[in-house]
Amino acid sequence: MKKKQVLIFWFVVCSILMGYSQSKENSKMTILKNGFIFDDKFDSKKGSIVIDGEKIKDILYTEDLTKYPGADVIDITGKYVMPGLIDSHVHLATVPDLNREKNNKYMQDQLSKMIYAGITSVRDMTGNAIILADYKRASTLNQLPAPSIFYAAQFGGAAYFDSMRKYSKDKSDTPWEQTITEKTDMKIAIAEAKGAGVTGIKIYSDLTQDLIKKIVKEAKLQGLQCWSHAAVFPATPTDIANAKVNSMSHAFDIPYDFTTEKMNRSKRPDIDEKKLDKLLLLMKTNNVILDATNYIGNNNKLYVGMKVTKRAHELGVKVSAGTDWPYLFEKDHVVPLFKEIKILTNDCGFTNKDALISVTVVGAESIGVEDRGVIAIGKRADFYITNSDPSKAIENLQDGFMTIKSGITYTENKI
Numbered sequence: 001m002k003k004k005q006v007l008i009f010w011f012v013v014c015s016i017l018m019g020y021s022q023s024k025e026n027s028k029m030t031i032l033k034n035g036f037i038f039d040d041k042f043d044s045k046k047g048s049i050v051i052d053g054e055k056i057k058d059i060l061y062t063e064d065l066t067k068y069p070g071a072d073v074i075d076i077t078g079k080y081v082m083p084g085l086i087d088s089h090v091h092l093a094t095v096p097d098l099n100r101e102k103n104n105k106y107m108q109d110q111l112s113k114m115i116y117a118g119i120t121s122v123r124d125m126t127g128n129a130i131i132l133a134d135y136k137r138a139s140t141l142n143q144l145p146a147p148s149i150f151y152a153a154q155f156g157g158a159a160y161f162d163s164m165r166k167y168s169k170d171k172s173d174t175p176w177e178q179t180i181t182e183k184t185d186m187k188i189a190i191a192e193a194k195g196a197g198v199t200g201i202k203i204y205s206d207l208t209q210d211l212i213k214k215i216v217k218e219a220k221l222q223g224l225q226c227w228s229h230a231a232v233f234p235a236t237p238t239d240i241a242n243a244k245v246n247s248m249s250h251a252f253d254i255p256y257d258f259t260t261e262k263m264n265r266s267k268r269p270d271i272d273e274k275k276l277d278k279l280l281l282l283m284k285t286n287n288v289i290l291d292a293t294n295y296i297g298n299n300n301k302l303y304v305g306m307k308v309t310k311r312a313h314e315l316g317v318k319v320s321a322g323t324d325w326p327y328l329f330e331k332d333h334v335v336p337l338f339k340e341i342k343i344l345t346n347d348c349g350f351t352n353k354d355a356l357i358s359v360t361v362v363g364a365e366s367i368g369v370e371d372r373g374v375i376a377i378g379k380r381a382d383f384y385i386t387n388s389d390p391s392k393a394i395e396n397l398q399d400g401f402m403t404i405k406s407g408i409t410y411t412e413n414k415i
């Protein structure tokens with residue numbers, strides 16, 4: 001191309017890009033008119049929400065909407081608007097189907113099930129990062145009905161990966177599944193994980209407190225979250241809380257803290273109430289969120305998790321709502337997240353409002369993001385709108401009217 005042609009080419013490209021950004025600026029606004037809007041304490045007030053693109057532009061507690069002439073209006077009179085729900089523990093692609101078409105269908109079906117149930121963000125607690133990255137991108141670009149996806153790299157000791165890969169042909173590490181030893185260059189390990197698109201490290205199994213501390217330090221330096229199992233061995237839940245991870249998963253594994261004997265991985269000791277309080281208060285001080293996952297716990301008869309969660313809540317530990325359970329195989333078709341929330345209110349002493357805070361405000365904190373989880377000007381336009389009030393009866397979460405993610409509406413009733 002000659003110099004003149006090059007200049008004309010770039011002029012055309014720039015014009016297209018400028019036109020694109022201008023059309024984005026002039027994008028039509030949408031008003032959710034006259035609904036009951038929940039604040040971060042889950043008290044509601046009648047008002048309207050102005051959405052501009054993927055963000056909340058304004059919240060009006062007046063009937064006068066003339067400030068935004070020409071905006072599209074969705075009448076939600078008598079309906080209830082909360083922030084989009086967040087499942088803090090899913091596994092979308094942990095054992096992907098080897099058949100590509102089947103796997104794509106499975107991914108799309110579960111993501112669709114989630115979004116139509118009001119779930120606008122999920123934290124995936126380790127799986128195949130190539131598949132997760134592909135779907136994260138597709139969700140970000142709103143190419144399919146899906147929540148925003150955040151995912152982790154799995155860090156564990158040699159013994160853990162040896163047993164995991166016993167029957168697998170490929171026994172090598174990947175950036176999202178790494179064997180960590182004293183010899184690991186942590187800077188490189190974390191950087192590789194980051195390169196796989198993760199936003200957190202999942203501390204999984206067979207690691208010492210020393211190694212966990214090194215992981216946490218480097219992960220935080222490189223801007224990643226640290227999410228740990230409670231049952232890591234030899235590190236105890238107290239060791240993990242002391243290492244200041246961001247969240248600890250599985251309330252039913254917390255009792256592994258209450259023994260001085262060599263720990264038995266298959267048998268949980270009885271609760272020692274004094275030691276439990278000490279650990280929970282340490283979690284509270286170090287701002288470690290309890291990712292309780294009681295639905296999977298109860299399905300495996302690990303009812304002790306509910307006792308732990310109840311006490312954690314009484315002492316002021318933040319509890320997120322995570323299911324750790326597949327979404328497509330529930331015989332009653334109720335989404336697992338609603339069951340997780342119901343356990344919080346039925347068995348763990350949570351008020352309806354407390355449980356709703358867990359699945360929104362604490363959910364966002366468990367992912368480590370500040371742009372969602374509450375309804376406020378400047379936050380993402382992620383909402384779940386119900387026909388009836390979930391703060392009065394938690395079952396009303398199943399009475400969905402509409403999900404909005406990134407300002408895009410999903411109304412097809414697929415629940």
Ligand SMILES: [Zn+2]
Pocket residue numbers: 089090091125324
């Ligand atoms: Zn899990």
